[in-house]
Amino acid sequence: MTILTGVEGGVATLTLNRPERLNAVTEAMLDELALTLRRWSIDPAVRCVVLAGAGRGFCAGYELSGDGKDKRAEPMRPEEAAARMSLHAEIPLLLHRMAKPTIACVRGPAAGSGLVMAAACDLRLASHTAKFKLAFASAGRCGDPGGSYLLTRLLGAGRARDMFLLDEPMTGEQALAAGLVTRLVEDDVLDRECAALAQKLATGPTAAFAAMKRNLNAAAVGALEETMAQEAIANAQISLQSHDATEAAHAFLERRAAAFLGY
Numbered sequence: 001m002t003i004l005t006g007v008e009g010g011v012a013t014l015t016l017n018r019p020e021r022l023n024a025v026t027e028a029m030l031d032e033l034a035l036t037l038r039r040w041s042i043d044p045a046v047r048c049v050v051l052a053g054a055g056r057g058f059c060a061g062y063e064l065s066g067d068g069k070d071k072r073a074e075p076m077r078p079e080e081a082a083a084r085m086s087l088h089a090e091i092p093l094l095l096h097r098m099a100k101p102t103i104a105c106v107r108g109p110a111a112g113s114g115l116v117m118a119a120a121c122d123l124r125l126a127s128h129t130a131k132f133k134l135a136f137a138s139a140g141r142c143g144d145p146g147g148s149y150l151l152t153r154l155l156g157a158g159r160a161r162d163m164f165l166l167d168e169p170m171t172g173e174q175a176l177a178a179g180l181v182t183r184l185v186e187d188d189v190l191d192r193e194c195a196a197l198a199q200k201l202a203t204g205p206t207a208a209f210a211a212m213k214r215n216l217n218a219a220a221v222g223a224l225e226e227t228m229a230q231e232a233i234a235n236a237q238i239s240l241q242s243h244d245a246t247e248a249a250h251a252f253l254e255r256r257a258a259a260f261l262g263y
Helices: 027-041 078-097 113-120 147-155 157-166 172-178 187-202 206-221 224-241 243-254
Strands: 003-008 011-016 048-053 102-106 109-111 123-127 131-133 183-185
Touching (some): 003 027, 027 078, 048 187, 078 147, 102 187, 109 113, 113 147, 123 172, 123 187, 183 187, 206 243
Parallel strands (some): 011 048, 048 102, 102 123
């Protein structure tokens, strides 16, 4: 199986499972990844999503060698190719916009499509073995959908252009300094740190997290007045209609930990 999935304690984990190829993705893997994320995005049992890679790499990008490609009797028709590309474009959209936190757990190479998927997540935890490289220029490609948008907002226009045009690798330490990585840890504790963070988010106020993500995404492209108006509406809805907001208030007054149910 080239993709491993599991849901436990509100945390859904998707592991790219081609360690012998540093988890380079194929068309079939991207199909499954998109459909899995689509399903998890509307599953109330899923309150946090973790994207990881098996072995010593996160994802080395798209499989260009032809290994692992679907065996087809006929070439893909243009309309089929367009539909598949549209499906694959949902991957960064879902990671970025789904109404629950998403985490990339990165060790080793995160290149090309792998880097774009990591950039689409809300948080990126990386080990000191992590290396980030777009690799699109090396492959004669302009980049996956969403990559220029996400990296420009994470790194700024100048640094994003450096990564795309110069195609130089970035170490974990450089990624942390640039703001690409949320937290950098030793390799032997990466999985444990990711699991702890995911569990913390999965037991948090999911509805509030969803509103936060909508507000933050709007703030990245909207005017101040528009963003404030959206924040006001979201705050009123959460305050008046959310179980978790009421539970947080009761827990504060009773001096106990809140038991969030996610709605």
